[in-house]
Amino acid sequence: MKTVTLAHGNGGAENQELISKVFYKAFKNDILTKSEDAAVIEDGNLAFTTDSFTVSPLFFNGADIGKLSICGTCNDLAMMGAKPKYLTCSVIIEEGFDFKSLEKIVNSMKKELEINGACVVSGDTKVVPKGSVDKIFINTTGIGEIQQKGISSNGITEDDVIIVSRDVGAHGATIFAAREGMQLSSNLKSDCASLYVQIKALIEAGVKITALRDATRGGVSAVLNEWANQSDVCIEVQESKIPVSDEVNGVCELLGFESLSLANEGTFVMALNKNEANKAIEVLKQFDNSKNATIIADVTKQYPKRVVLNSEWGTKRFLELPTGELLPRIC
Amino acid sequence: MKTVTLAHGNGGAENQELISKVFYKAFKNDILTKSEDAAVIEDGNLAFTTDSFTVSPLFFNGADIGKLSICGTCNDLAMMGAKPKYLTCSVIIEEGFDFKSLEKIVNSMKKELEINGACVVSGDTKVVPKGSVDKIFINTTGIGEIQQKGISSNGITEDDVIIVSRDVGAHGATIFAAREGMQLSSNLKSDCASLYVQIKALIEAGVKITALRDATRGGVSAVLNEWANQSDVCIEVQESKIPVSDEVNGVCELLGFESLSLANEGTFVMALNKNEANKAIEVLKQFDNSKNATIIADVTKQYPKRVVLNSEWGTKRFLELPTGELLPRIC
Known part of the structure; x- marks a missing residue:
């Protein structure tokens, strides 16, 4: 059965x-x-x-x-x-x-x-x-x-770039550490936060957003894979651009997980036209919670519906939709 | 603690x-x-x-x-x-x-x-x-x-009467019997049903409703006590008017419960002006699920915020808000 x-x-x-x-x-x-x-x-x-x-x-x-x-x-x-x-x-x-x-x-x-x-x-x-x-x-x-109509995971094009609002994986790493009773640096804490304040500021600054998603279960990997699939595009991530804290990196090594697959609860991914990106980052940098917001990916037609991870040494691999048990009861 | x-x-x-x-x-x-x-x-x-x-x-x-x-x-x-x-x-x-x-x-x-x-x-x-x-x-x-504005538990007056849409307690009695593995008549089944169809018919017939509530956890007793309290009135129930099936009565004797305190999932209580009551009952009688709809109570100022149960022998007692464990996981 x-x-x-x-x-x-x-x-x-x-x-x-x-x-x-x-x-x-x-x-x-x-x-x-x-x-x-x-x-x-x-x-x-x-x-x-x-x-x-x-x-x-x-x-x-x-x-x-x-x-x-x-x-x-x-x-x-x-x-x-x-x-x-x-x-x-x-x-x-x-x-x-x-x-x-x-x-x-x-x-x-x-x-x-x-x-x-x-x-x-x-x-x-x-x-x-x-x-x-x-x-x-x-x-x-x-x-x-x-407040802004038309935001959708189905309309991402090659004119867009992808921004992540802060360092990734803090929530997943924190829950894992808490469960295992690990004594880690007190700098490791969940990113859990309300994001409307930042989105409001973006909208009020006139930033036109293509797609937005908070990277919860399945992390940034799940968001990018769903977007690539829904918008029928290829998302090419520059690995070196992904903000990750040392603490999260440490937990990832223990877990054997990608930080991009760890859950977040106050970190969002945004697709928007290249020409809007700098304005958006200016706005986000005003907030403590997104002061390290940065562009992590371009959108291409190379491998439709797939996410590609480009390493700093010039190698490429596909970033897959997370599979397996990951961390149950993460949220 | x-x-x-x-x-x-x-x-x-x-x-x-x-x-x-x-x-x-x-x-x-x-x-x-x-x-x-x-x-x-x-x-x-x-x-x-x-x-x-x-x-x-x-x-x-x-x-x-x-x-x-x-x-x-x-x-x-x-x-x-x-x-x-x-x-x-x-x-x-x-x-x-x-x-x-x-x-x-x-x-x-x-x-x-x-x-x-x-x-x-x-x-x-x-x-x-x-x-x-x-x-x-x-x-x-x-x-x-x-579809009809102004329905509220806070506006019941002495001009209203109280209707119950069908025999009470079927859901609670059914769950109890199922848990205890009791072999009862197959006539005992939950009243679970969608009620919008009846409410739509009442509104379309022009019936002006004062208050409406489905009598779920805590049963009709809880609804009437909450209404008496919220509208600051006394609700006087005629015990002989309460429709109860033989099967539910049987389970009640075993449980030591009042049928009026058993949960329902497709039975509602309605308060409306006396002059509207006959029209409402006419409408409800068209539906299998409410063909036995009937007036069970009057609204008075006798004991404000209390519900009184009048027996057919002329005695009176207060019907209290249910207390204690009742049946957990009833819904």
């Missing part, structure tokens, strides 16, 4: 297979088929997106499941050029979970909602017997008001 | 305490404070609501978690006089869950979406290691277009 494996939740190839063969197949409609970070509804005026958070441990360097649950959904709205507005919050709590931790989590949510200028308008609370859930899972679903 | 107990998820008194002391306190805003089945947003044009489904067993007489997950959220929209339009679907699956069951669940969702004329436009799929979740939990969050 075929069963669901951890790999089916990896944000990579098997995850896409599960989604397309089971969910898209049944729910098929034009909006879903676009595979954007959020659905665009109501004549292009509103964005609508959902995420469930199962991260373990609940508290980690740089954030907790509460902050993550607001950042995750608000960022998916921001990635469609939308201002986060209304959220729902649905929690499933294991019997015996302590009130203090719950209050800490909910206060993190509150703080992050304020940063986004959004509010929770509807909720649901379930408590289940011991063993039915591991401590607490949170779903947030959000509606945002689209 | 204070911890969360199963009673905090009962849909009754402890559940309200958890919600108000933790969630409402942190997220406080005008929309949330109204405590309606769905938030009313965008100048009263849209309704927005969320629900997570953790029911056990996943398949039971009359429905499964898939059907339940669509009915639950679409019904919360319908209870605000809204036509269900866009849904998100977020699933958390335990590693090792079989594909056949998943497909069966997703197909139930598809079928029920069609009944509502709604579609899933965004989703999320997480797979977690064995023991982190019991089989599968589903969150659905929905947006509906409000």
Whole structure:
């Protein structure tokens, strides 16, 4: 009997297979088929997106499941050029979970909602017997008001370049280190952050964005592969341009992972016309969270639907969509 | 250390305490404070609501978690006089869950979406290691277009009467029987059903509705107590008028529960002006699912914020908001 494996939740190839063969197949409609970070509804005026958070441990360097649950959904709205507005919050709590931790989590949510200028308008609370859930899972679903229309993963062309907003892989590396009880430098902390403030600044500066995505499960690799596939282009990454911290590099060596495949929770990838790139980087450099924003890739027709990684020694290899179990419960 | 107990998820008194002391306190805003089945947003044009489904067993007489997950959220929209339009679907699956069951669940969702004329436009799929979740939990969050404005639990007056749409307690009794492996009459099955079709007919017939609520966790008792409290009125129920099937009565005797406190998933309670009641019942009688709709209560000023149960022998007692563990994982 075929069963669901951890790999089916990896944000990579098997995850896409599960989604397309089971969910898209049944729910098929034009909006879903676009595979954007959020659905665009109501004549292009509103964005609508959902995420469930199962991260373990609940508290980690740089954030907790509460902050993550607001950042995750608000960022998916921001990635469609939308201002986060209304959220729902649905929690499933294991019997015996302590009130203090719950209050800490909910206060993190509150703080992050304020940063986004959004509010929770509807909720649901379930408590289940011991063993039915591991401590607490949170779903947030959000509606945002689209400020710049037309942002889409389906319209990237050779006129575009690809920018990454900061050093990659910090969230994935932090969760891994926390789980393994590794004593690493305190500089290693999750990048978890709300991104609307940066997107707002880009839009207000008149930057025309082609595509935007926060590089969560599956990391930058998953985003670039999905974009290459959806827009039928080749994305050529300059390996030496990818910002990676020493701490993340260290964890990657232990894991045997690519930093580009590690999850982020406050790092985005942006495609935009070459002529807009410098203006965008100027804007992003004003923010602490994106002061190292940089161009990492060009768009070509060389190998359509593929991502190529060019090393500084002139060699080339394909960067594949991540496969395998990666890190379950990363978000 | 204070911890969360199963009673905090009962849909009754402890559940309200958890919600108000933790969630409402942190997220406080005008929309949330109204405590309606769905938030009313965008100048009263849209309704927005969320629900997570953790029911056990996943398949039971009359429905499964898939059907339940669509009915639950679409019904919360319908209870605000809204036509269900866009849904998100977020699933958390335990590693090792079989594909056949998943497909069966997703197909139930598809079928029920069609009944509502709604579609899933965004989703999320997480797979977690064995023991982190019991089989599968589903969150659905929905947006509906409000067809009749002003339906609210806060505006019930002495001019209103209370209608229940069908016999009560079928869902709760069915889940209980399934868990205990009780061999009961095959007539006992969950009432799980989409209610928008009936609400649409009421609105099209020009019935002006004061308040509407599907009587899920905590049953009709919870709805009436919340309404009495929110509208500052006394609701006087005629016990003999409450429709209850023999099968549900049988289970209630075993459980020591009131049928009025058992969960329903396709049964609603409606408050409306006395003068509108006959027209409403005429409309409801056209549907198999509400052919026994009937007036069960009057609204008075006798004991404000309380619900009174009048027996057929002339005795009176208060019907309290349900307390205690009730049945965890009922929905």
